[in-house]
Amino acid sequence: MNPIPAPISPPSRVLLGPGPSDVAPSVLRALGTPTIGHLDPRFLSIMDEISAMQRVLFGTENELCIPMSGTGSAGMETLLVNLLEPGSRALVGVNGVFGTRMAEVARRSGAEVTVAEGEWGRAFTPDDLRRTANGGKFDVVCLVHAETSTGVAQDMKDMRAVADECGALLLLDTVTSLGGMAVKLDAWGVDAAYSGTQKCLSCPPGLAPVTFSPRAIKRLQSRSHPVQSWYLDLNLISSYWGGERAYHHTAPINMLFGLHEALRLALAEGLEARFSRHHQNGRALWAGLAAMGLELPVPRDERLAQLTVVRIPQGVDDDRVRGFLLEEFSLEIGGGLGPLKGQAWRIGLMGAASTRTNVTLVLSALAAALAEQGAAPAHGALAAAAAVYGEEG
Amino acid sequence: MNPIPAPISPPSRVLLGPGPSDVAPSVLRALGTPTIGHLDPRFLSIMDEISAMQRVLFGTENELCIPMSGTGSAGMETLLVNLLEPGSRALVGVNGVFGTRMAEVARRSGAEVTVAEGEWGRAFTPDDLRRTANGGKFDVVCLVHAETSTGVAQDMKDMRAVADECGALLLLDTVTSLGGMAVKLDAWGVDAAYSGTQKCLSCPPGLAPVTFSPRAIKRLQSRSHPVQSWYLDLNLISSYWGGERAYHHTAPINMLFGLHEALRLALAEGLEARFSRHHQNGRALWAGLAAMGLELPVPRDERLAQLTVVRIPQGVDDDRVRGFLLEEFSLEIGGGLGPLKGQAWRIGLMGAASTRTNVTLVLSALAAALAEQGAAPAHGALAAAAAVYGEEG
Numbered sequence: 001m002n003p004i005p006a007p008i009s010p011p012s013r014v015l016l017g018p019g020p021s022d023v024a025p026s027v028l029r030a031l032g033t034p035t036i037g038h039l040d041p042r043f044l045s046i047m048d049e050i051s052a053m054q055r056v057l058f059g060t061e062n063e064l065c066i067p068m069s070g071t072g073s074a075g076m077e078t079l080l081v082n083l084l085e086p087g088s089r090a091l092v093g094v095n096g097v098f099g100t101r102m103a104e105v106a107r108r109s110g111a112e113v114t115v116a117e118g119e120w121g122r123a124f125t126p127d128d129l130r131r132t133a134n135g136g137k138f139d140v141v142c143l144v145h146a147e148t149s150t151g152v153a154q155d156m157k158d159m160r161a162v163a164d165e166c167g168a169l170l171l172l173d174t175v176t177s178l179g180g181m182a183v184k185l186d187a188w189g190v191d192a193a194y195s196g197t198q199k200c201l202s203c204p205p206g207l208a209p210v211t212f213s214p215r216a217i218k219r220l221q222s223r224s225h226p227v228q229s230w231y232l233d234l235n236l237i238s239s240y241w242g243g244e245r246a247y248h249h250t251a252p253i254n255m256l257f258g259l260h261e262a263l264r265l266a267l268a269e270g271l272e273a274r275f276s277r278h279h280q281n282g283r284a285l286w287a288g289l290a291a292m293g294l295e296l297p298v299p300r301d302e303r304l305a306q307l308t309v310v311r312i313p314q315g316v317d318d319d320r321v322r323g324f325l326l327e328e329f330s331l332e333i334g335g336g337l338g339p340l341k342g343q344a345w346r347i348g349l350m351g352a353a354s355t356r357t358n359v360t361l362v363l364s365a366l367a368a369a370l371a372e373q374g375a376a377p378a379h380g381a382l383a384a385a386a387a388v389y390g391e392e393g
Numbered sequence: 394m395n396p397i398p399a400p401i402s403p404p405s406r407v408l409l410g411p412g413p414s415d416v417a418p419s420v421l422r423a424l425g426t427p428t429i430g431h432l433d434p435r436f437l438s439i440m441d442e443i444s445a446m447q448r449v450l451f452g453t454e455n456e457l458c459i460p461m462s463g464t465g466s467a468g469m470e471t472l473l474v475n476l477l478e479p480g481s482r483a484l485v486g487v488n489g490v491f492g493t494r495m496a497e498v499a500r501r502s503g504a505e506v507t508v509a510e511g512e513w514g515r516a517f518t519p520d521d522l523r524r525t526a527n528g529g530k531f532d533v534v535c536l537v538h539a540e541t542s543t544g545v546a547q548d549m550k551d552m553r554a555v556a557d558e559c560g561a562l563l564l565l566d567t568v569t570s571l572g573g574m575a576v577k578l579d580a581w582g583v584d585a586a587y588s589g590t591q592k593c594l595s596c597p598p599g600l601a602p603v604t605f606s607p608r609a610i611k612r613l614q615s616r617s618h619p620v621q622s623w624y625l626d627l628n629l630i631s632s633y634w635g636g637e638r639a640y641h642h643t644a645p646i647n648m649l650f651g652l653h654e655a656l657r658l659a660l661a662e663g664l665e666a667r668f669s670r671h672h673q674n675g676r677a678l679w680a681g682l683a684a685m686g687l688e689l690p691v692p693r694d695e696r697l698a699q700l701t702v703v704r705i706p707q708g709v710d711d712d713r714v715r716g717f718l719l720e721e722f723s724l725e726i727g728g729g730l731g732p733l734k735g736q737a738w739r740i741g742l743m744g745a746a747s748t749r750t751n752v753t754l755v756l757s758a759l760a761a762a763l764a765e766q767g768a769a770p771a772h773g774a775l776a777a778a779a780a781v782y783g784e785e786g
Binding site for chain 2 (some may be wrong): 005030073247261
């Protein structure tokens with residue numbers, strides 16, 4: 001090959017999209033730590049610490065609490081291929097792209113899938129699900145805690161009762177919630193959940209924390225068919241993460257070094273403080289965007305503080321705005337996903353990127369981008385955001 | 394959680410097992426480069442360069458030549474779930490753990506699997522496969538180029554003819570060969586192959602380079618059933634790596650930074666020089682081990698230079714030797730896998746770790762470990778190894 005490419009030299013970005021988010025310097029350093037073996041006794045203790053820290057973030061005492069060797073979507077597939085098989089029945093709440101994806105992955109796992117259709121941009125109530133369930137029995141009920149495509153937070157109150165009425169395990173997508181808002185799996189009665197590392201944990205993408213309750217493990221152990229994915233088969237993988245340490249696949253050592261540090265930073269900050277920080281910065285962003293006259297389609301009490309969806313004003317060119325932000329400010333925000341493509345922006349304030357500095361930057365830069373298209377926004381965005389920081393708590 | 398774990402501080406190891414291998418400093422630095430977005434224009438050009446460099450390593454002009462977001466085993470599963478479906482027929486050559494695994498993954502993909510049983514520690518001849526095929530037709534014929542469990546190199550000469558007789562695509566595991574010995578997929582008529590990053594590419598584990606020929610893509614596009622894995626579905630993933638850049642899952646950005654640098658180092662060294670280096674260090678190791686009176690069960694012309702299998706002498710305690718090497722020399726070698734557990738060691742000289750320094754170190758350290766158990770080896774190992782470096786070429 002001629003010429004050989006030059007070494008990478010990516011620009012320094014501010015990542016305020018739907019993920020990946022900015023990664024803390026100590027996590028980057030951990031990633032670059034010299035590799036050791038996946039059966040090295042010193043590595044095994046790092047694995048144990050990762051599991052223990054994940055349990056705190058997930059709000060669970062589940063023994064099986066491990067990062068899968070793939071991105072968040074591999075975490076989704078892990079839950080569904082391990083807990084479903086031909087003949088299984090799944091009830092999936094779909095009010096965004098990731099609910100849609102769960103339904104699709106569940107179908108590919110051989111299950112008969114019943115979709116509870118929800119309004120995109122709104123959360124489900126327990127009764128929404130009951131109407132679709134219609135008294136039927138299911139093996140799993142699947143929900144998305146933080147819909148990355150719509151910016152909606154799903155309240156989990158009473159969802160266990162719905163799952164019980166269905167005779168089902170309760171499965172939850174926490175990709176965009178873990179590390180940015182309270183996740184209390186045991187209190188909510190969730191049987192299995194997955195996440196990703198590149199959102200509110202501020203670790204690069206590449207790992208998927210998952211956890212299974214004892215009840216979910218019992219289901220796994222009583223399957224009639226082998227898990228269709230060998231790579232994601234928790235019967236096999238749990239022997240590596242558990243007592244036996246049996247080799248399954250070579251763990252992604254350096255990514256796990258990074259995750260260890262990212263989890264440590266979250267716990268060192270304190271979960272309550274971390275969630276308050278996300279909430280405060282989210283509210284400040286909302287105040288500033290509203291002051292600019294921009295519309296936030298999600299009702300306030302269903303909004304994710306870590307990912308805000310903003311409607312693109314009539315006549316404004318989506319690509320041109322995002323291109324301007326990237327070129328002039330080296331700032332990334334997200335476009336709309338699925339049906340919202342071209343209709344909305346998604347502004348993330350996740351993990352290390354959730355700061356007052358970034359709120360101020362994105363409001364100022366967005367105002368400049370709109371002005372550049374002659375769509376000069378109303379003034380007062382920074383003052384409105386600042387007022388939030390002046391409030392109590 | 395109380396107390397919060399301390400930051401990781403893994404020991405500095407010399408990794409001479411079956412992988413992961415030692416990672417070059419510039420690859421570690423690339424891993425720790427600040428993250429950018431997976432749709433950032435600057436990232437898309439890094440992806441294109443990775444594909445182009447992978448093509449050189451694989452010896453192919455296949456357009457589809459990408460790293461999957463998982464370890465080498467995810468690469469294996471990618472080939473099998475995309476190219477097999479219920480009703481497919483697979484002929485799998487099994488002469489070690491990884492052939493066994495291919496057969497298992499193929500079964501889980503819904504295929505009817507016919508196993509060509511080979512002797513562990515020996516390569517297949519084309520006629521070995523013909524005997525099992527017995528004139529039958531298959532959808533795929535699967536082989537392992539470098540069997541990591543036995544240290545055997547599979548000659549690919551005439552294997553295309555066997556696949557043609559079967560009416561089959563030819564699939565190849567190159568996990569332990571890519572970057573350490575010649576891989577010439579187009580010349581051999583291989584339709585699809587996968588590898589891992591943590592062997593002779595000397596990048597940490599976590600990515601699986603794969604490639605599909607136009608004929609393999611045609612097969613993929615004419616499936617009757619959806620690919621059972623959504624995460625590994627190349628119909629979807631190729632839209633992200635190809636022209637459309639459609640979001641599928643969030644690519645593991647930092648691992649891809651690392652792979653870019655690892656591929657660059659391989660090409661900058663020059664493939665012929667790199668393969669000669671592996672071969673020379675392998676021969677020196679063999680000479681030293683033989684001088685110590687140790688048995689190398691694989692016939693010389695079927696041995697992998699990058700991974701040498703050594704029989705554990707009668708009366709020597711496997712765990713004690715490997716523990717001694719780790720504690721006294723911070724040196725990792727591998728134990729036996731599968732039926733060879735407790736029977737053999739596996740010594741890797743892969744990628745950046747394939748050096749005269751490491752050959753000298755492992756011979757000296759192993760002699761000390763044997764002496765510590767009263768199994769003092771014959772002298773002359775270092776002289777025998779040194780003689781190899783004095784030879785022509």
